[in-house]
Amino acid sequence: MSASISAFILTFSTLCGSRVVSGVLSPPTNVSLTSYNMNLVLRWDPPDQPASGLLYTTEYSSILGYNVGCVNISTLECDLTNLKDSISEYGKYTGRVRVQLGTESSAWVESNQIALDRDTVIGAPDVSLFSNGATIEASIKDPVFRISSLRDVYNLATYNITYWKDGQKKKNRSISNVQQNRVVLSDLDPWTTYCVQVQISTEKHPNPNPTHSVPSAVVCESTTIEEEAPWVAAVVTFVVMAMAVAVVVVAVVYRKRISHFLCPKDALPEHFKEYLLAHPNYLDMRNSHPPKEIFDPVSIIADGSILEEGLPLEAAGTSCSQQPDTT
CATH class of the missing domain: 2.60.40.10 (Immunoglobulins)
Known part of the structure; x- marks a missing residue:
């Protein structure tokens, strides 16, 4: 049971x-x-x-x-x-x-x-890289919160930036406690690809231990040729401006000579004039008028023969050219 x-x-x-x-x-x-x-x-x-x-x-x-x-x-x-x-x-x-x-x-x-x-788990920041000669600029964007914003909740939030040559992550270099969201990495080799990863670090009183966000995705960018120092560009600009001023001053002071050199007067040399005066035939030919053309009028008179109707031109011409038989 x-x-x-x-x-x-x-x-x-x-x-x-x-x-x-x-x-x-x-x-x-x-x-x-x-x-x-x-x-x-x-x-x-x-x-x-x-x-x-x-x-x-x-x-x-x-x-x-x-x-x-x-x-x-x-x-x-x-x-x-x-x-x-x-x-x-x-x-x-x-x-x-x-x-x-x-x-x-x-x-x-x-x-x-x-x-x-x-x-709360802080999401990964968004990182963009821009190459500028032998330097790379990293632009960092905070994750979007559902309530409030990162800076309103964590006013002491900073960035930890890690970067390395592509394929050499074990030899990475780091920059900690960065407060700016745009950072220039300047100690780089030209014509080299570097990879960057960023993590947000937050501290909040009374908790002395900082918390970290999810690391960002790894992004890579290549450097190019090393840029010249800023003073080089300034010196080149000064030299160009000085040369331009000197050219303007010379053009103003010697404007007449330059004008005569560039636009000479249209005059024959004296020995050319003497040669032409010694040969008056040239002057007569130069001053003569073209000869008057003489021509006679020409008139064309048609043949009085009448073409027979219906005959071709060749047949008519043949019949007209025949002479009457006198025998």
């Missing part, structure tokens, strides 16, 4: 899925509250032996008590940041979730407690 009762209870428990013998739903498992770039997300796993059609309801607590989160959802996470009017970047929060099936509900399962400014 006892064996039959045990078999019935086991069968009933299997059919009911996540329900236990008492009829109460099994609660969700592995409930955790996480934060990435100042968001607030509650995650969990379904109950052991879950039944179909389960729904979940979440709540989160602050200093004012529990607030309603996501209600009757089927997914296994709830983004509480969507309720950002009630979320503060300096708040401490705990989440909880329960299972619902019809009119039945499981017990609440609470998560860990987190402080957003202390426990």
Whole structure:
């Protein structure tokens, strides 16, 4: 008899899925509250032996008590940041979730407690490189927070920059505690490819240990020829301007001579004039008018012969050229 009762209870428990013998739903498992770039997300796993059609309801607590989160959802996470009017970047929060099936509900399962400014995971910064001769300029952009901004929450945030020759990461060099978001790497070799990675470091009182962001993606850029010193360009500019001023002064002072040299008067040398005066035939030919042309009028008179109608020109010409027979 006892064996039959045990078999019935086991069968009933299997059919009911996540329900236990008492009829109460099994609660969700592995409930955790996480934060990435100042968001607030509650995650969990379904109950052991879950039944179909389960729904979940979440709540989160602050200093004012529990607030309603996501209600009757089927997914296994709830983004509480969507309720950002009630979320503060300096708040401490705990989440909880329960299972619902019809009119039945499981017990609440609470998560860990987190402080957003202390426990959030700071995402990787965005890094861009620009080559300028034998130097490389790194431009750094902070990650975007769901609530507030990086500089508003961590006013002592700095950058740790690591760079190395491509393929020689073990020989990397570092620059720490950089506050500017644009940094020039100047101690580089020309015509060489360098790779750069940046990580954000934050310090917040009273925690003396800094926290670090996710490292940025590795980006690489090549240097070119080493640029000349700035004073070289200044000297070259001064010399060019001095030469230009000297040319202008010379042009003003000797403008007449330069004008005569560039635009001489159109006059024949004296010995050419004497030669032409000694040979007047040239002057007569030069001053003579072209001769008057004489011509006689020419008239063309057509032949009086009449072409026979319908005959070709050759036949007509042949008949006209024949002489009458006098014999």
